[in-house]
Amino acid sequence: MNHLSRFSILGALCALSATASGAPINQDFEVNPPAPPPVVVPGWQILGNVKTTGATTVITYNGPQDVFPFQKRMAQLVSNDGQDHGASTGDYNPPSNAADLDTFFGLSAGTLATSYQAYNGSGIKQTFSGSAGEVLRQRWNFFSTEDPDPVYGLNDTAFAVITGPGVINPFIIFLEDSLGVGNSGTSGWRTFSYNLPADGDYTIGFGVVNGVDYKYDAELFLDDFTGVPEPASLALLGLGLACLGGLRRNRSERL
Numbered sequence: 001m002n003h004l005s006r007f008s009i010l011g012a013l014c015a016l017s018a019t020a021s022g023a024p025i026n027q028d029f030e031v032n033p034p035a036p037p038p039v040v041v042p043g044w045q046i047l048g049n050v051k052t053t054g055a056t057t058v059i060t061y062n063g064p065q066d067v068f069p070f071q072k073r074m075a076q077l078v079s080n081d082g083q084d085h086g087a088s089t090g091d092y093n094p095p096s097n098a099a100d101l102d103t104f105f106g107l108s109a110g111t112l113a114t115s116y117q118a119y120n121g122s123g124i125k126q127t128f129s130g131s132a133g134e135v136l137r138q139r140w141n142f143f144s145t146e147d148p149d150p151v152y153g154l155n156d157t158a159f160a161v162i163t164g165p166g167v168i169n170p171f172i173i174f175l176e177d178s179l180g181v182g183n184s185g186t187s188g189w190r191t192f193s194y195n196l197p198a199d200g201d202y203t204i205g206f207g208v209v210n211g212v213d214y215k216y217d218a219e220l221f222l223d224d225f226t227g228v229p230e231p232a233s234l235a236l237l238g239l240g241l242a243c244l245g246g247l248r249r250n251r252s253e254r255l
Contacts, residue, residue: 048122146216
């Protein structure tokens, strides 16, 4: 086999391996956004009180708790949707944005109010191209800042929403709530994962809402979002690495 043929085959394998995966961009939120206003999270659409941050402190009903990103930054969603609870305006009855969140995530009107008694909240989402068998992963950490009450519905909730081919659109997935973590509790860092059933364009979203009222907000932190190739894609990745080695060997032989 001549050098030209070798380079043609190796180049084709490189191209094939390079197109084997598709995943959201800025998956770990390390792309630094411009200074607000307005708040921008590169690659993502946001609604409500959403930003990226470094290590920070959550003020809970029982005192402060520190939370740290895996690298330098993480996304922070607060369930008060940007309202200041009357601290500066004297308006202690901010309007509900539950209907706006339904629209943002492509949910039927009233879904979040019915599912989680949502009054207000915040969300983040991104549309990307994925392949069947690819696994989406997202590290998340939920903080409740209040003492939940199941009788009165004082229970804040974090959730995920995914839409795309092969999905019962839109598909809402419960992550955690205040009742689950307890009085001013935290879930700690956990991993959300979802197997894509088909090739096509997907939208993945995450949200956090106040249940019934707008007081004592919950917070949801997100970090290190990655697309993980299944064995077939890993094989292609191996071919890609092999092709680089092959190109280097051929180059050495010519010198």
